[in-house]
Amino acid sequence: MASYMQVDGLTKSFGDLVLFNEISFGIAEGQRIGLIAKNGSGKTTLLNIIAGKEGYDAGNIVFRRDLRVAYLEQDPQYPEDLTVLEACFHSNNETVQLIKEYEACMETKGNPGLQELLIRMDHEKAWDYERKAKQILSQLKIRNFDQLVKHLSGGQLKRVALANTLITEPDLLILDEPTNHLDLDMTEWLEEYLRRTNVSLLMVTHDRYFLDRVCSEIIEIDNKQVYQYKGNYSYYLEKRQERIDATNSEIERANNLYRTELDWMRRMPQARAHKAKYRQDAFYEIEKVAKQRFNNDNVKLDVKASYIGSKIFEADHLYKSFGDLKILEDFSYIFARYEKMGIVGNNGTGKSTFIKILMGQAQPDKGTIDIGETVRFGYYSQDGLQFDDQMKVIDVVQEIAEVIELGDGKKLTASQFLQHFLFTPETQHSYVYKLSGGERRRLYLCTVLMRNPNFLVLDEPTNDLDIITLNVLEDYLVNFKGCVIVVSHDRYFMDKVVDHLLVFNGQGDIRDFPGNYSDYRDWNEAKKQKEKEAEKPKEDKTARVRTNDKRKMSYKEKMEYAQIEKELEDLEQEKADLEADLCSGSLSAASLTEKSKRIAELIDLIDEKTMRWLELSEIEE
CATH class of the missing domain: 3.40.50.300 (P-loop containing nucleotide triphosphate hydrolases)
Structure with a gap:
């Protein structure tokens, strides 16, 4: 496997607080790594350092040349005047820069370099960028593409940022708590999406099912060092316990040796200079191990609940x-x-x-x-x-x-x-x-x-x-x-x-x-499957079945696809206007009722048309 990134001897501290000390690890092509550590151990700091958003005290980070990296931050920020769709173009990845070059070329008299740009646009599949952005945003239940970023909730903004990182199809994807603010359907969609792609991954998440199903390796930061486990979360739990047991046994053995050697070191202190140098050196090494304490503290929630009666x-x-x-x-x-x-x-x-x-x-x-x-x-x-x-x-x-x-x-x-x-x-x-x-x-x-x-x-x-x-x-x-x-x-x-x-x-x-x-x-899955089978029409045995052919979008479907996009924009705008009216506090009771009914109709229409739009977008153009 080709090496994508190598971290060597990395040290980071804030004043007297050392987060990690001379840690080293690498990420190769195809690796999917989950990063685990206690709060305050520097998980987000490490991701920020790798993404170039934060400095470090010592060490080296080396990336493969021309490696495309995308980073989902824990609290992403965008300029407030951008729309949702514009935010998806707010990045420095090559495809976005190519689209900007193309747009600038089209606005320049004579269109200099257009032929070369067209070849590059085809090669990078840049023509599909906007469609792909809308597709992923819809899966994350962001459907008003013209809504301003400043009007989004924190959860919606995180989902826009997630879409932004996925659209770019990077070689290395760095994710900080990607499942925060996702509902269960979205989490399972993202889980399946990442499992289908070939992207290499470095991720921090507390979602243990997600970690178990997506990641093939675990890196743990503990006691300022890193430990690597070549397996998923279940494997990590097993091997971590083995490491704890081995460390505790080593400390116990060192304690026994330490007591013997300490007694020897204390005898005849006036003759210290004549003692065997190798025994003195060995003693200090044993002392280091013996004084270790495996950092396995737990939060102890032993607070007792007060009495509760039968009526709740x-x-x-x-x-x-x-x-x-x-x-x-x-x-x-x-x-x-x-x-x-x-x-x-x-x-x-x-x-x-x-x-x-x-x-x-x-x-x-x-x-x-x-x-x-x-x-x-x-x-x-x-x-x-x-x-x-x-x-x-x-x-x-x-x-x-x-x-x-x-x-x-x-x-x-x-x-x-x-x-x-x-x-x-x-x-x-x-x-x-x-x-x-x-x-x-x-x-x-x-x-x-x-x-x-x-x-x-x-x-x-x-x-x-x-x-x-x-x-x-x-x-x-x-x-x-x-x-x-x-x-x-x-x-x-x-x-x-x-x-x-x-x-x-x-x-x-x-x-x-x-x-x-x-x-x-x-x-729920069994219920859906049963309903699907009940609705499936009986197979016409005389009909020709073509299971492997990819159907092309017909001219009529292309026209319908373009029309739905325009209708969705109009419906979202109408919905936004009605929401503004409802929040104004100046409507009469009759108007309030009428506009509330219309909003419910709009929501159904938007859902219906979005589903048809997603169906059409799956067909090859």
């Missing part, structure tokens, strides 16, 4: 809608003691709105909610990280409580409690602004759990948390003596934690499924 939470005939968009339609539910519910559904089906109604942060249009007297909520929300960056970590926790009650007369000080969450004394007295994204999430989780809740409501808790923290959080939730509601796109997390699912299908259609996510997915 009752939702009775709830209704909620925004215009013609229904979130809840005559929804009723009674929560049982110690119930663990997962909530799944595509983005925009109302999962977060439903949670806010349950938490009293939004009101239903109709219906009642009755909460038991003993219920104490712990709410972990997507937008709950509202810390003062100038506060110290210890002060954030002490503002809530100086001492945390664990039950059975046990107590922890705020500092001891933080140490259970892997915040060292040094980190505790650092400012919040110095924390990584994952460390901030861990601090937020700490502030939720330290209040001893007995009903946990977790809205996307897995984003930005490292896998080690997720493992311990999962174990904690499995043994939690209270109720749990989890909204998450992390399939592995849901499989381990929940007993059953509420599936949001959109427009108020909510179904209760008795099982975890994998159970639901298998059931």
Whole structure:
């Protein structure tokens, strides 16, 4: 395999904090590498260094000449005045630069160099760039291509950036948390897309199913060093444990030797100069090993839930809608003691709105909610990280409580409690602004759990948390003596934690499924297959079957394809205008009703035409 990139002796530190020290590894053609480390160990920093966005203290990074690299950042940024489609052309890759050259040539009198540009455009398949961009954006459920970037949510912007990196078809793709802000359908589409392509990959993700199915190698950063495992995530778990056991055995042996040698070194100190030099050198090497401690600290979530009575939470005939968009339609539910519910559904089906109604942060249009007297909520929300960056970590926790009650007369000080969450004394007295994204999430989780809740409501808790923290959080939730509601796109997390699912299908259609996510997915796939077979017409045995021929787009289909593109633009513009009118607050009740009905019609039309557009785009022109 040809070498794409080689990292040699790379060192990076921030002041006294050393993230990694003289690490070396390479990426070859066809390798798909997952990068794993605890929060704060430098995963994102390493990706930024490789992508040339951040400096380093020592070492070398060498790329193969003419290697095409694309990088999906954790928090991508684009100029606000760009449209979604323009953002997909906002990069320095060769194809985009070639398209710009071609456009400049066409605007120049006499079109100098046009013939050569046409040959290059054909060779690079640049003519398909815009169509491919729209295709991938549609798969990621971004369909208003003319919407300005400044009006996108953080999740939508991340999806536009993901589309931008995929469209370029690079040799090496670097992805930082690509599944954040993707719903389950999009995650599975991306998983399949990456498995089909030949692109080499370096990726940070907490989605363990994604990691297991996409990556063929794992690199772990631990204790400032890197360890490589030639296998997927399941293989990594097995071999990592072997490494831990071997390291612990080595340390134990070194400790025994160390005690013997220490006794020898201490004897007759006045004769130290006459001792064998090789024994002194060996002693210092043994001392280094013996004083090692394998860095396998875990977050210890042993906070006890407060008592919860038999009456928990009752939702009775709830209704909620925004215009013609229904979130809840005559929804009723009674929560049982110690119930663990997962909530799944595509983005925009109302999962977060439903949670806010349950938490009293939004009101239903109709219906009642009755909460038991003993219920104490712990709410972990997507937008709950509202810390003062100038506060110290210890002060954030002490503002809530100086001492945390664990039950059975046990107590922890705020500092001891933080140490259970892997915040060292040094980190505790650092400012919040110095924390990584994952460390901030861990601090937020700490502030939720330290209040001893007995009903946990977790809205996307897995984003930005490292896998080690997720493992311990999962174990904690499995043994939690209270109720749990989890909204998450992390399939592995849901499989381990929940007993059953509420599936949001959109427009108020909510179904209760008795099982975890994998159970639901298998059931759903079998259901779709059965429906497909039922709809399939009986085969005409006299008809000629041509399974291997690729059909060309007919003239009529080409005209339909172009017409649908124009219609979609018009429909999206009409929808945007109506949304602006609805938000203006100046409409009469009659106009409000009329425009709400029209928006619902537009959404159906856009979905219908987009599906036909995708069907046609699959046919060769």
